Amino acid sequence: MLLVTAGPTREHLDDVRFLSNGASGRLGILLARAAQRRGWRVRLVLGPTGLVPPPGVSVTHVTSAAEMLRAARAAARGADLAIFSAAPADWRPRHRVAGKPPKGKGPARLDMLPTPDIAAELGRRKGRRLHVGFALETGMEALPRALGKLVRKRFDAIVLNTPSNLGRGGGLALWIQPQALGTRLPVADVAPLPTLPKARLATTILARAEALVEARAGR
Numbered sequence: 001m002l003l004v005t006a007g008p009t010r011e012h013l014d015d016v017r018f019l020s021n022g023a024s025g026r027l028g029i030l031l032a033r034a035a036q037r038r039g040w041r042v043r044l045v046l047g048p049t050g051l052v053p054p055p056g057v058s059v060t061h062v063t064s065a066a067e068m069l070r071a072a073r074a075a076a077r078g079a080d081l082a083i084f085s086a087a088p089a090d091w092r093p094r095h096r097v098a099g100k101p102p103k104g105k106g107p108a109r110l111d112m113l114p115t116p117d118i119a120a121e122l123g124r125r126k127g128r129r130l131h132v133g134f135a136l137e138t139g140m141e142a143l144p145r146a147l148g149k150l151v152r153k154r155f156d157a158i159v160l161n162t163p164s165n166l167g168r169g170g171g172l173a174l175w176i177q178p179q180a181l182g183t184r185l186p187v188a189d190v191a192p193l194p195t196l197p198k199a200r201l202a203t204t205i206l207a208r209a210e211a212l213v214e215a216r217a218g219r
Helices: 026-037 065-076 118-123 142-152 198-217
Strands: 002-006 042-046 058-061 081-084 091-093 112-114 130-136 157-161 173-178 187-192
Touching (some): 065 118, 130 142, 130 198
16 A cells, blocks of 8 residues: 655644645645556545545545644555655644734734654654655755755655746656665665656656565565
């Protein structure tokens, strides 16, 4: 069984306003569709999006990062592989206000707390389940930061992504995995991934993830 997390989250300030990002959930939906076609039983945990998930895939719709964590924990039970393509918001307001308070005058201050790190939380008790993660990074330190996430979150491979791939896509993406399954560094495999069309990116990521599963099984 395959778990896929996809889409953004919304961290509400009140009943109308929220913090979020530009993730569309499209890649995760394409991953779920490709996996279903290849015979996987798929459980998709999907944040707010206007896109329609594939028919026949088990979908849990969530709004906040806390809801996504709870749903992903439940969906991960019995999974052989998890692909964390979701882009949860990094912060949530400390307090959610009921209704829609008026704008008011002058600057506003927002007290925020970090949202749960879903992949890291599930990585602590992954057992023999294989995890593939994503790192959205920019600048000269993008690769070292992605490697740090690979180690810290106990990923078996990670996709280094760029902001230009949010939505339609078309930027740089790299597949990074350790020298051998179950080890961390040095990295032996850093391979560019096709980003357009996005369906091709999804099938390539899935094929590489399946290769990890087969290597674990000794096939």
